[in-house]
Amino acid sequence: MNVCVIGTGYVGLVTGACFAEFGVNVICADKDASKIEMLERGEIPIYEPGLDAVVERNVQQGRLSFTTDTAGAIESSLVIFIAVGTPAGEDGSTDLTYVDAVAKEIGEAINGYKVIVTKSTVPVGTSYRVRDHVQAAIDAKGADVDFSVASNPEFLREGAAIADFTHPDRIVIGADDEAAMAILKDLYRPLFLNETPFVLTNIATSELTKYAANAFLATKISFINEIANLCEEVGGDVQAIARGIGLDGRIGKKFLHAGPGYGGSCFPKDTESAAFFAREQGSSLQIVEAVIEVNRQQKKRMVEKIRRALGGDLQGKTVGVLGLSFKPETDDMREAPAIDIVQGLVEGGAVVRAFDPVAMKEASKILTDVTYCKDSYEACENADAMVLVTEWNQFRMLDLERVRQKLRRPVVVDLRNVYDPKPMLEAGFDYHCVGR
Ligand code: NAD
DSSP states (O other): OEEEEEOOSHHHHHHHHHHHHTTOEEEEEOSOHHHHHHHHTTOOSSOOTTHHHHHHHHHHTTSEEEESOHHHHHHTOSEEEEOOOOOBOTTSOBOOHHHHHHHHHHHHHOOSOEEEEEOSOOOTTHHHHHHHHHHHHHHHTTOOOOEEEEEOOOOOOTTSHHHHHHSOSOEEEEESSHHHHHHHHHHTHHHHHTTOOEEEEOHHHHHHHHHHHHHHHHHHHHHHHHHHHHHHHHTOOHHHHHHHHHTSTTTOSTTOOOSSOOOSSSHHHHHHHHHHHHHHTTOOOHHHHHHHHHHHHHHHHHHHHHHHHTTSOOTTOEEEEEOOSSSTTOOOOTTOHHHHHHHHHHHTTOEEEEEOSSOHHHHHHHOOSEEEOSSHHHHHTTOSEEEEOSOOHHHHTOOHHHHHHHOSSOEEEETTOOSOHHHHHHTTOEEEOSOO
16 A cells, blocks of 8 residues: 655654554655755654664665655555644634645645545544545546545654554544545554554544543643642642552543643644634633643743742843753654743843753754753753753753752752652752642
């Protein structure tokens, strides 16, 4: 089976590489020529552990290729995945410009039956919008071509994307006709044989499942952050509470880590989009609205926490920030809590020195008033505080004595609760964390 993936970003490249790994012939198309040139040179444009090996293997074995010729890729494929970005619009709506453009290109290039699958996260109704664009383009050229549309949302996590794609918790496929469903089930057969659960449903349900999943995960994060804030008032320990409730199988342990609030390319825009979409439908997602607001407040609260740790004033203080990406094992800076936190510190008059193992190049495009350092210790040099924002593993094993010698004052603000408070206090640090 020949498959084409349009949009070779975090989702499209992983999708293409992993389908090739399953034995399918895949062409990944992107309009960004520099990205395609990099891939053709054997370079990976993003940081995603393990992706380079999968790409290299499948290119060598002739199952994976890259192109800017989207029309050619469409013509030679039976299944076409749309994996372009769906950023948030100004008002929280979803900007479907890229999806619309791809749908038109598909309609112009289509030369026979195809299954057109929306993998991008999109509001309910978008697959039908794709269908209408494709049909309009077919009509405009006076052709008569049959095609199906389907929805197949992606649940992979950046940083663990290969494992998530090849061993997913479930596959969700929404299709309204049997032909499309049969072709997609066949494409995913390696996972079907693997006993991966499949949720086969209609298109609207499939599209909404993705929003419901992200909104629920974001809810867990905002929930535990509110409990953390209450812990700070009453002397509770949010980590013990997370364990105390997480061991209940109905609740589950994951996504109960108190911290600076969620970020990334998905949760912020997807919660906004779900809430917007519900309002637009004359319905409401009141819990999701509250989750968004709690998250907004949480990021502000972190700047306040740092300010208090520095004696109430940021003016003239130097802060060493460790970790910038929205989570470890990725260079993705989209909506990273570090952005609001660093900007808040700079606005308050602080000087920020920062280190991240892989995200500094991306971060420097957004955060310009920062001195980027070669390692954690350089970031702490003569700083009034060390602030841990992203919990990269290497920050768990810092030489704390060396950190203390580098710092002007032994203040540590641990926004990920990586360290144990007691030994930190015993080691002479003025230690601050979240909800403990
Ligand atoms: P991305 O920005 O990394 O990649 C999108 C790619 O699409 C870019 O390379 C861009 O050049 C390309 N593109 C845009 N218009 C194009 C066109 N007309 N023709 C060809 N290529 C075009 O985005 P992403 O993070 O991979 O996300 C893609 C979608 O998947 C979004 O809807 C997102 O919400 C969803 N998603 C993302 C993740 C994640 O962890 N990043 C997880 C699940 C779902």
